[in-house]
Amino acid sequence: MAGRLYGIGLGPGDPELMSLKAVRLLRGVDVVAYPTARAGTGVSLGIIAAHLLETQELFPLVYPVTAGPGADASDYRDRINAFYDETSAAIAEFLEAGRDVAIPCVGDPFFYGSFMYWYGRLSGRFETVVVPGISSIVAGAIAAGQPLCFRTQTVTVIPGTLSEGEIMQRLNCADAAVIIKLGRTFAKVRSALERSDMLGRAIYVERASMETQKVLPAAEVETGTSPYFSMVVIPGGEID
Numbered sequence: 588m589a590g591r592l593y594g595i596g597l598g599p600g601d602p603e604l605m606s607l608k609a610v611r612l613l614r615g616v617d618v619v620a621y622p623t624a625r626a627g628t629g630v631s632l633g634i635i636a637a638h639l640l641e642t643q644e645l646f647p648l649v650y651p652v653t654a655g656p657g658a659d660a661s662d663y664r665d666r667i668n669a670f671y672d673e674t675s676a677a678i679a680e681f682l683e684a685g686r687d688v689a690i691p692c693v694g695d696p697f698f699y700g701s702f703m704y705w706y707g708r709l710s711g712r713f714e715t716v717v718v719p720g721i722s723s724i725v726a727g728a729i730a731a732g733q734p735l736c737f738r739t740q741t742v743t744v745i746p747g748t749l750s751e752g753e754i755m756q757r758l759n760c761a762d763a764a765v766i767i768k769l770g771r772t773f774a775k776v777r778s779a780l781e782r783s784d785m786l787g788r789a790i791y792v793e794r795a796s797m798e799t800q801k802v803l804p805a806a807e808v809e810t811g812t813s814p815y816f817s818m819v820v821i822p823g824g825e826i827d
């Protein structure tokens with residue numbers, strides 16, 4: 588009988604924010620296939636390390652590229668698609684051999700999670716269970732120390748990888764907003780916030796819920812210093 592595939596939402600980084608179900612299922616699998624930039628390291632491995640058993644096989648899914656699409660977006664897409672194809676084939680081999688495989692995912696697996704690309708390739712062939720996780724956007728608002736949205740307000744989630752014009756367009760019709768995928772997109776995001784007159788309300792959150800969490804007004808962030816695990820939170824503010 589084929590093994591089962593698990594997509595395990597880990598929450599935003601604090602290991603105590605993993606669900607009981609995530610921990611139970613993670614400890615029950617034969618193989619933990621963890622996404623990383625370098626084998627043996629990575630945020631997801633750090634979150635789950637304390638729960639792993641010596642008998643479990645660790646299988647690193649090493650990204651061929653770590654920055655998002657640059658000038659040559661089609662080359663990036665080809666490389667990343669080849670990576671998901673190749674790693675899916677490797678995971679399928681474990682599953683075909685009857686071994687259960689868990690893929691841990693920071694935050695929630697179905698919310699911009701890389702697990703979605705393995706899910707798309709494997710869930711039609713193998714029984715798959717997905718465990719939700721606390722998304723970074725809610726942990727980011729908690730870290731920012733201000734409620735995200737009240738009553739009839741809408742929340743807009745904006746990838747920082749959009750163009751400056753598109754970010755402004757989304758900001759201009761948002762009550763509350765969260766801008767994710769920062770890192771090297773920060774200068775553009777800051778400019779969009781400034782031009783939309785929202786920089787004053789914007790709170791920068793780095794590594795929400797992790798030991799190294801940092802929170803400061805977005806206006807005070809030095810360009811070039813924000814890591815991948817950072818976001819900007821724009822709370823809606825209380826309304827009547």
Ligand SMILES: C[S@@+](CC[C@H](N)C(=O)[O-])C[C@H]1O[C@@H](n2cnc3c(N)ncnc32)[C@H](O)[C@@H]1O
Binds near residue numbers: 599699721722
């Ligand atoms: C590909 S998305 C993954 C989102 C994730 N699946 C979730 O539910 O939170 C990656 C982006 O999420 C944001 N992110 C994830 N974890 C974070 C954290 N602990 N603190 C701040 N931002 C985080 C960053 O903006 C990062 O660039």
